[in-house]
Amino acid sequence: MSNYIAKASKLPSNQFDHFYKGGNRIGKLRNGPGGPMRPEEWIASTTTRFGETVNGLSKLENGQLLRDVIASDPNNWLGEKHIAKFGASTEILVKLLDPDQRLPVHYHPNVSFAKENLHMNHGKTEAWIILDAPVGAKVGIGFKEKMNKADVAAMVANHDSAGLLKSLVFKEVKAGDAIFVPAGVVHAIESGIFVLELQEPTDLSILLEWDGFAVDGDKDGHLNLGFDTALDALRLTPLSMDELKVIITKFDIGGQRSGAIFNSVANPFFRADYLTADHAKIESGFGIFLALSGEGSMIFDNDQPLEIKQGDAVVIPYSAGGFTLSDCSGVLSRPPAV
Structure with a gap:
């Protein structure tokens, strides 16, 4: 592998086909291909699609895989403290999603289930930052009332999409x-x-429905575990009011107020900050910045300034040092703090 000096770099678009339909907003924002079956972009990804070896991995502008470049120089990319705690894993995957049809009812296993059943070191806790939404659009999250495994299994077996949707809190x-x-x-x-x-x-997802989607859930919906085992990863109890208060937050998108996007409940998994030009310097560390508005620059302690504009995605190594922004705003995604 040719040597690649760790430096802040803009990332080419990284889209590929999925089982649900996508709109044109990723292509428009990221100058990528977009298209009706390309509803996702995986940004600064060192993660592959489930069961695959390369698909999903991000490339740098020179064509090298980011995963390989980080593996060849983890100290500069991630920092010694991060490596001491997490090894050479970036600990994070960032995506853009632009669904042009409703996503199926699904869920993801936690780390203990993934270790026991899939021999993997991570589950798939996630979080959504809403960049745009039609008036009145909704997300479903959690069951309305306590369910039992047999009833859910019956709805899956019967392809009862209506029953599953009715069971969710929107x-x-x-x-x-x-x-x-x-x-x-x-x-x-x-x-x-x-x-x-x-x-x-x-890339661990378990589907509870799939009619109308380009996927065979009987075959591919249960992580090759069978639904009897896969359903053991499902939380059958509703989210409490106290939990809902903690997991739902708001930030000043398009405004001038910088700050953390999630409450501390997210900190063991990842961090996200909305950054504007008035934000104090961000400390050294691996990060992924998506510019949402403006045209300006990122000014680093130990790297050349990087000119950026709306739609640019930048992968930031630890060795670049702290940075500030000028004349633009966006979201900085980072692994857990060390």
């Missing part, structure tokens, strides 16, 4: 909302909601 969302989604909690996203998603670095 919340209206708009731009500037953010929702932390614990692993195990059932969820769905309605069509037209443009999301920046942070998650643990896996």
Whole structure:
């Protein structure tokens, strides 16, 4: 592998086909191909699609895989403290989602289930940052009332999409909302909601329905575990009012107020900050910045300034040092603090 000096770099678009339909907003924002079956972009991804070896991995502008570049120089990319705590894993996967149809009702396993059943070091706790949404659009999160495994299994076996949707709590969302989604909690996203998603670095999803989607859930909906085992990863109890207060937050999208997007419940998994030009310097550390508005620059302690504009996605190594922004705003996604 040729040597690649760790430096802040803009990332080319990284989209590929999925089982649900996408709109044109990722292509428009990121100058990527977009297209009707490309509803996702995986940004600064060192994670592959479930069961695959390369698909999903991000490339740098020179064509090298970010995963390989980080593996060849983890100290500069991640920092010694991060490596001491997490090893050479970036600990994070960032995506853009632009569904042009409702996402199916599904959920993700937590780390203990993933270790026991899949021999993986991460589950898939995730969070959604709402960038845009049609008026009245909703997300489903959690069951309305306590369920039992047999009843859920029957709805899955009977392809009872109506029953599954009826069982969910739906919340209206708009731009500037953010929702932390614990692993195990059932969820769905309605069509037209443009999301920046942070998650643990896996591709572990269990489908409870799939009619109308380009996937065979009987074959591919249960992580090759069978639904009897896969359903053990599902949280059957509703989210409490106290939990809902903590996991749903708002931030000043399009405004001038910088700050953390999620409450501390997210901190063991990932961090996200809305940054504007008035934000204090961000400390050294691996990060992924998506510019949402403006045209300006990132000024680093130990790296060349980087000119950025709306739609640029930048991967930031630890060795670049702290940085400030000028004349633009966006979201900085980071692994847990060390």
